[in-house]
Amino acid sequence: SIAPEDILRLTVRDIPASTSYHPDFTQFSFVPRSIGAGDIYVEACLSMFKELGFIDRYRFRRRTLARFLLMVQKGYRDVPYHNFSHAFAVGHFCFLLLRIPSVKAALTDLERLSLLVACLCHDIDHRGTTNAFQLQSKTPLAQLYSSEGSVLERHHFAQTVSILTMEDCNIFEGLTRKEYQTVLDNIREIILATDIAAHLRKVSRIKGMVNVGFDGTQQEHHYLLMCLLMTASDLSDQSKDFNNSKAIAGNIYKEFFSQGDLEKQMGNRPIEMMDRERACVPKIQLEFMDTVALPVFDYISHLLPELTSTYNSLQQNRQCWAILDSILQEEGTSPAGLDFLQ
Ligand SMILES: Cc1nc2ccc(C(=O)N[C@]34C[C@H]5C[C@H](C[C@H](C5)C3)C4)cc2n2c(-c3ccccc3Cl)nnc12
Numbered sequence: 363s364i365a366p367e368d369i370l371r372l373t374v375r376d377i378p379a380s381t382s383y384h385p386d387f388t389q390f391s392f393v394p395r396s397i398g399a400g401d402i403y404v405e406a407c408l409s410m411f412k413e414l415g416f417i418d419r420y421r422f423r424r425r426t427l428a429r430f431l432l433m434v435q436k437g438y439r440d441v442p443y444h445n446f447s448h449a450f451a452v453g454h455f456c457f458l459l460l461r462i463p464s465v466k467a468a469l470t471d472l473e474r475l476s477l478l479v480a481c482l483c484h485d486i487d488h489r490g491t492t493n494a495f496q497l498q499s500k501t502p503l504a505q506l507y508s509s510e511g512s513v514l515e516r517h518h519f520a521q522t523v524s525i526l527t528m529e530d531c532n533i534f535e536g537l538t539r540k541e542y543q544t545v546l547d548n549i550r551e552i553i554l555a556t557d558i559a560a561h562l563r564k565v566s567r568i569k570g571m572v573n574v575g576f577d578g579t580q581q582e583h584h585y586l587l588m589c590l591l592m593t594a595s596d597l598s599d600q601s602k603d604f605n606n607s608k609a610i611a612g613n614i615y616k617e618f619f620s621q622g623d624l625e626k627q628m629g630n631r632p633i634e635m636m637d638r639e640r641a642c643v644p645k646i647q648l649e650f651m652d653t654v655a656l657p658v659f660d661y662i663s664h665l666l667p668e669l670t671s672t673y674n675s676l677q678q679n680r681q682c683w684a685i686l687d688s689i690l691q692e693e694g695t696s697p698a699g700l701d702f703l704q
């Protein structure tokens with residue numbers, strides 16, 4: 363058995379991972395951030411659009427698609443987690459979902475196109491702070507969107523629309539007026555679905571769909587499936603090998619704790635999850651996985667059996683967090699900051 367203090371230095375080789383570490387781009391265990399940085403992402407995005415048949419089906423001009431993708435990449439800020447590498451990781455997972463035959467059968471081509479574009483654009487111009495922070499600090503975004511809620515997500519959608527209006531960046535120029543309206547409506551709904559609070563309000567409807575089975579004749583099922591695939595893609599980092607998932611969680615807590623520091627400077631008391639003095643990361647991770655992430659992949663693997671191994675990886679990662687949590691309890695050290703996450 364592993365000595366407790368050794369668990370902190372565990373690497374993926376030591377944890378008996380059921381999904382071995384594929385370097386293969388077309389596998390769900392592929393780690394998108396391993397692709398590197400810079401324009402390689404745009405090349406990879408172009409090949410995803412090509413492989414999914416969207417370039418031919420919607421007569422995309424490669425130059426226009428490349429310019430659009432570069433403007434999307436440029437639209438992201440250099441924050442620890444909500445940067446373009448997150449958007450690419452989400453887009454890559456969505457790409458793998460869209461290749462699954464039962465997904466191709468369930469959704470229309472326009473819905474699949476909407477999903478991929480929404481994934482790449484879903485966090486554009488994220489500031490590394492939460493919706494709650496926008497409201498409490500009365501930021502410009504809150505002044506714009508606070509009445510409707512999902513402040514950040516409305517901004518991400520607005521940024522997406524403004525990129526489409528830029529010089530030679532409108533990838534949907536070849537679509538009919540009706541198709542164009544449908545894609546924009548889909549992308550708006552899908553990006554709004556990435557607000558976890560909004561997702562939690564929809565869970566009972568999603569459960570209902572899973573119980574009766576997907577019915578392609580119901581528009582509501584198309585909508586719920588698109589939202590579920592988007593949420594799963596947004597959380598997909600937690601389904602990779604634990605070392606990768608742990609490192610990504612570290613980036614999320616860099617943003618959370620910076621926000622907490624900012625709230626303290628502003629004279630507000632941050633919630634425990636954002637307070638580097640009080641937060642116990644493994645405990646927050648266990649709660650997030652149990653209340654948000656695991657249910658999402660549980661529902662999705664009921665609809666798509668191909669996702670079972672991904673669901674298993676998530677459960678394995680949950681167990682790793684549980685082990686970390688028990689060690690930190692035993693050690694009784696002051697609440698763990700980020701050091702063990704590196
Ligand atoms: C690994 C991991 N941990 C995460 C721990 C916590 C939260 C989080 O927002 N919690 C909640 C907890 C309650 C009910 C709602 C609204 C608020 C109050 C805040 C959610 C997110 C986490 N998260 C995300 C993620 C997904 C979408 C948007 C932003 C992010 Cl950061 N992606 N990966 C992770």
Ligand SMILES: [Mg+2]
Nearest residue numbers: 484485556557
């Ligand atoms: Mg978001």
Ligand SMILES: [Zn+2]
Nearest residue numbers: 448484485596
């Ligand atoms: Zn995201």
